[in-house]
Amino acid sequence: MKVAYLLSKLNDLQLYSISVIEVFSVLFLIYGLIIISGYIFSAFFSIFEIRDYKRRNNFQDDAALLQSANLPAISVLAPAYNEEANVVENIRSLLTLNYPSFEIVIINDGSKDKSLQKLIETFELEKQELIHYHHVQTKKVRGIYKSRIKAYKNLRVIDKENGGKADALNTGINCCIYDLICCIDVDCILERNSLLKLIRPFLNNTKRVIASGGIIRVANNCIIEDGRIIEVRLPRTFLGKAQILEYFRAFLMGRMAWSRVDGLLLISGAFGMFDKQTVIEAGGYNHHTVGEDMELLVRMRRVMREQNIPYTVGFVPDPLCWTEVPESREILTRQRNRWARGTVETLMLHKKMLFNPRYGVLGLLSTPYWMFFEWFAPIIEFTGILFFIILVLLGKVNFQVFGIFFLVIYTFSILFSITAIFFEEYSFQQYKKPKFMFMLILTALLEPIIYHPIVMWAAVKGNIDLIQGKKSWGEMSRAGLGNTGKT
Amino acid sequence: MLIALLELDEWPFILKVNLLLSIFFLILTLLFVGLVLYLRIQKNFKEAHRKKQETKFIDFANTFLFDDSINKSKELANFKFTNIKSSYDYKILIKQVLIFDENLKGESTALIKEIFYGLGLYRFLLKDLNRKEWFNKARALFAFSKLGIAVPDQLIMPLLQSKRVELKQHGILYFLNTSKTDPLVFLDNLEGRLTLWQQVLIENSLKSFEVEIPDFARWLNHKEDSIVVFCIKMILSFNQFQNIPFLIDCLDHTSENVRHQAIQVLQAMEVPEALQLMVAHFPEETAANKRSILYAISKIGTYKDLQTLVPFIHKEEENLQIDFYKISGLFGDEIPVKKLLNIETITKDWEDFQEYSINSSIGA
Numbered sequence: 004m005k006v007a008y009l010l011s012k013l014n015d016l017q018l019y020s021i022s023v024i025e026v027f028s029v030l031f032l033i034y035g036l037i038i039i040s041g042y043i044f045s046a047f048f049s050i051f052e053i054r055d056y057k058r059r060n061n062f063q064d065d066a067a068l069l070q071s072a073n074l075p076a077i078s079v080l081a082p083a084y085n086e087e088a089n090v091v092e093n094i095r096s097l098l099t100l101n102y103p104s105f106e107i108v109i110i111n112d113g114s115k116d117k118s119l120q121k122l123i124e125t126f127e128l129e130k131q132e133l134i135h136y137h138h139v140q141t142k143k144v145r146g147i148y149k150s151r152i153k154a155y156k157n158l159r160v161i162d163k164e165n166g167g168k169a170d171a172l173n174t175g176i177n178c179c180i181y182d183l184i185c186c187i188d189v190d191c192i193l194e195r196n197s198l199l200k201l202i203r204p205f206l207n208n209t210k211r212v213i214a215s216g217g218i219i220r221v222a223n224n225c226i227i228e229d230g231r232i233i234e235v236r237l238p239r240t241f242l243g244k245a246q247i248l249e250y251f252r253a254f255l256m257g258r259m260a261w262s263r264v265d266g267l268l269l270i271s272g273a274f275g276m277f278d279k280q281t282v283i284e285a286g287g288y289n290h291h292t293v294g295e296d297m298e299l300l301v302r303m304r305r306v307m308r309e310q311n312i313p314y315t316v317g318f319v320p321d322p323l324c325w326t327e328v329p330e331s332r333e334i335l336t337r338q339r340n341r342w343a344r345g346t347v348e349t350l351m352l353h354k355k356m357l358f359n360p361r362y363g364v365l366g367l368l369s370t371p372y373w374m375f376f377e378w379f380a381p382i383i384e385f386t387g388i389l390f391f392i393i394l395v396l397l398g399k400v401n402f403q404v405f406g407i408f409f410l411v412i413y414t415f416s417i418l419f420s421i422t423a424i425f426f427e428e429y430s431f432q433q434y435k436k437p438k439f440m441f442m443l444i445l446t447a448l449l450e451p452i453i454y455h456p457i458v459m460w461a462a463v464k465g466n467i468d469l470i471q472g473k474k475s476w477g478e479m480s481r482a483g484l485g486n487t488g489k490t
Numbered sequence: 491m492l493i494a495l496l497e498l499d500e501w502p503f504i505l506k507v508n509l510l511l512s513i514f515f516l517i518l519t520l521l522f523v524g525l526v527l528y529l530r531i532q533k534n535f536k537e538a539h540r541k542k543q544e545t546k547f548i549d550f551a552n553t554f555l556f557d558d559s560i561n562k563s564k565e566l567a568n569f570k571f572t573n574i575k576s577s578y579d580y581k582i583l584i585k586q587v588l589i590f591d592e593n594l595k596g597e598s599t600a601l602i603k604e605i606f607y608g609l610g611l612y613r614f615l616l617k618d619l620n621r622k623e624w625f626n627k628a629r630a631l632f633a634f635s636k637l638g639i640a641v642p643d644q645l646i647m648p649l650l651q652s653k654r655v656e657l658k659q660h661g662i663l664y665f666l667n668t669s670k671t672d673p674l675v676f677l678d679n680l681e682g683r684l685t686l687w688q689q690v691l692i693e694n695s696l697k698s699f700e701v702e703i704p705d706f707a708r709w710l711n712h713k714e715d716s717i718v719v720f721c722i723k724m725i726l727s728f729n730q731f732q733n734i735p736f737l738i739d740c741l742d743h744t745s746e747n748v749r750h751q752a753i754q755v756l757q758a759m760e761v762p763e764a765l766q767l768m769v770a771h772f773p774e775e776t777a778a779n780k781r782s783i784l785y786a787i788s789k790i791g792t793y794k795d796l797q798t799l800v801p802f803i804h805k806e807e808e809n810l811q812i813d814f815y816k817i818s819g820l821f822g823d824e825i826p827v828k829k830l831l832n833i834e835t836i837t838k839d840w841e842d843f844q845e846y847s848i849n850s851s852i853g854a
Contacts, residue, residue: 032504058625059656062632071690073723134816136809206687207655407508414515421522428529440526 031387039415041376046422048260053430056320069103075205076104077198077276078179081189082171083109087116091125093189096230098158102198106157109189110175113142113165122160126150139173139287142166147178168272169288169295176279176287184282186296188273188326192222192232197323201276204317213281213303215317216270218254220433221247222325232325235433237442240330244446245454250328251423255320255430262318266369268304268349270316272296274324281307281314292352293474294345301353301365308362322431336461343465344473346377381462413451420447536578543582546573551590555601566608580614587611588636606637619645624654631660635667651681659688666695674704677717684716692720693727707733715745722751726758734761741767746776753779757786765791773802777810784813793821 079097083090097107111119122128128148142164150158163174172186183205185198204215223238237244261267285303288295307314329335350373357374359366394400424443434440550569553560574580590602606612618630619641627649634641649661665676696703706721722740725733740752741764756764768783775783787795796817803810
């Protein structure tokens with residue numbers, strides 16, 4: 004009797020586990036289908052946006068802009084923390100940007116090295132009167148420096164107590180003089196006409212433009228001379244190459260598509276231009292999050308929506324800014340961990356916008372997309388892997404089914420990357436040598452198996468760290484671009 | 491065979507779908523790889539073809555321009571027959587004609603236009619102008635306006651009211667560059683905002699304009715604020731000092747942007763007579779315009795003018811207080827700004843400063 008009872012219970016349990024497995028399988032399948040549809044839509048929107056951009060800029064005359072005294076002046080804000088090795092060269096490069104009126108504001112965020120000393124000596128800086136606006140609360144400013152030399156008259160260096168990147172940018176906002184601010188990473192390489200291109204959305208729009216962003220390109224192993232990219236090359240490592248594909252997907256496909264529907268939620272902290280007044284009205288950069296760039300744009304957009312002011316955010320697909328990406332697994336993991344935390348923090352801070360029709364595209368499309376496909380995706384994927392391992396242990400895996408499902412996901416991943424390569428070829432064709440394209444195609448074949456698990460785990464770890472209350476940026480040492488690829 | 495080999499008949503439906511999807515994705519992947527290769531080869535081919543066509547055209551144009559012994563109409567027909575096979579060829583030649591036109595002057599320009607007509611480029615662009623697609627229209631407008639070639643007005647006028655900024659922009663430039671007497675006449679009928687980019691382009695075109703620059707006061711009462719702002723800027727750019735009284739009137743304009751621009755231009759044109767009105771308007775002005783007035787005083791006013799504003803800068807207007815301190819500093823040692831200055835408690839300083847001003851009977 005007891006045995007029969009136990010057998011029936013076991014049978015119930017098996018039936019129960021089978022139905023749970025089925026439910027989970029269906030859920031994973033639906034999620035996968037939604038992701039695939041999202042990617043297909045973004046590819047379509049992007050191709051139209053790139054095509055229109057090319058058409059718009061087929062016959063334009065930028066030279067006319069350079070001669071005009073009526074262009075808005077720009078304050079370029081570049082926070083620097085322990086940048087002693089490259090800061091002087093980077094500033095020299097920034098000072099040669101093609102634009103009729105701009106100032107470079109370097110914010111020394113309490114560097115522990117001799118960055119400030121080096122700047123004072125090289126540019127013959129002298130302390131100015133310590134008077135500046137207090138639009139946003141920041142750590143204490145220790146000094147504001149300007150050069151005695153006329154050639155550097157548009158350089159200003161702010162020395163302040165350490166408070167992190169967001170705090171440094173807020174200080175820059177308080178101390179700069181112009182109404183448009185361009186926030187950059189001091190170690191990135193800007194194309195000479197990058198300001199001219201990035202300001203275009205502000206100039207040629209009938210709506211109020213609150214921000215404009217550009218595409219970030221990978222500079223590792225490129226040949227650089229006098230702070231300019233003179234030959235574009237692929238990074239030497241697989242991790243570097245995989246990130247090129249990732250950047251293609253993120254910028255040429257993702258952000259171009261979001262730009263088309265005016266749903267951009269992120270302008271990269273490495274290079275973005277903002278309307279200072281709107282930034283101040285929104286409260287400046289938030290120094291309580293590690294994703295301050297995304298959080299600022301979301302907040303600015305939210306403020307504009309809540310005040311019912313018509314506005315837009317511009318996006319320029321030209322390759323204007325080149326940056327060094329991490330090529331070691333450890334640093335890459337730290338970076339992605341931080342990005343994941345930044346995304347979650349931003350979405351949590353603005354959870355009111357989620358599925359809220361009041362915020363239009365942002366509420367109904369952008370924030371849900373970021374929640375499901377940026378925040379949840381690595382978690383669901385990781386859960387899926389755990390689920391699979393459990394099934395293997397329980398002996399419940401049908402390897403034929405597994406094989407087919409794996410094949411469909413793998414082929415789609417490759418298709419998505421190859422489409423991104425096609426977009427690059429269709430748009431800007433930066434990688435001139437055919438062998439580079441073949442190497443990228445090869446990378447696309449390996450990336451889902453070798454690279455993707457690393458970034459997925461980093462994102463999962465980011466979520467775990469966030470739950471544990473970790474707030475730090477993590478050390479982001481860089482190899483430096485100064486000698487990269489030099490022949 | 492594959493079905494038999496894999497015993498697909500026995501597979502569940504979902505697996506069959508997935509297998510088909512995998513094959514579909516794989517085919518698409520191969521297709522995109524093919525497209526990447528095709529684009530690369532096509533771009534290289536087009537680049538080589540472009541270079542070849544450009545070289546041929548440069549040789550032809552130089553002969554056409556500078557060799558009087560040739561039969562020009564025959565050469566034109568011959569070049570057209572042998573070298574223009576596709577719309578891409580037309581596009582290459584149009585670009586080249588524009589480059590030649592930009593670099594040549596006088597008689598040679600007329601010859602370049604002869605080439606333009608003779609090779610059928612005019613007809614090609616006119617067709618573009620009649621097409622539905624905005625980018626074809628914009629390209630044609632761009633070429634016509636650069637070359638200063640007139641086309642029937644009825645084709646261009648509707649484009650001035652176009653919702654596409656690119657079309658509107660090229661329409662504006664077309665009217666500017668083809669006008670013989672009144673280059674800005676289109677402003678009378680222009681609707682919608684004039685973007686900054688359009689303003690810059692108009693200014694740039696006007697600078698190379700050979701006929702008399704129009705009087706910008708004509709549009710200072712335009713219903714579109716951006717056009718008024720643009721005209722105020724141009725009064726400064728073209729030193730139309732005779733319009734200063736109209737600029738002073740703009741200080742009473744209903745639009746904040748217009749008043750802002752007027753303050754800035756009056757300051758740049760160094761018109762101290764305008765200060766009285768600016769100072770009178772100060773209490774009611776917006777924060778941005780208050781700031782501009784302060785800076786105008788620093789350029790064309792006196793310390794006393796500045797002092798009269800002290801009672802109208804309120805305790806909560808910290809940024810304005812900072813502007814005030816900054817500008818006060820420009821007047822040298824006349825005021826005790828440095829003594830009072832403590833940026834950590836700027837509002838407290840301001841109270842002290844107001845008290846000091848009142849006690850010293852300076853202004854307030």
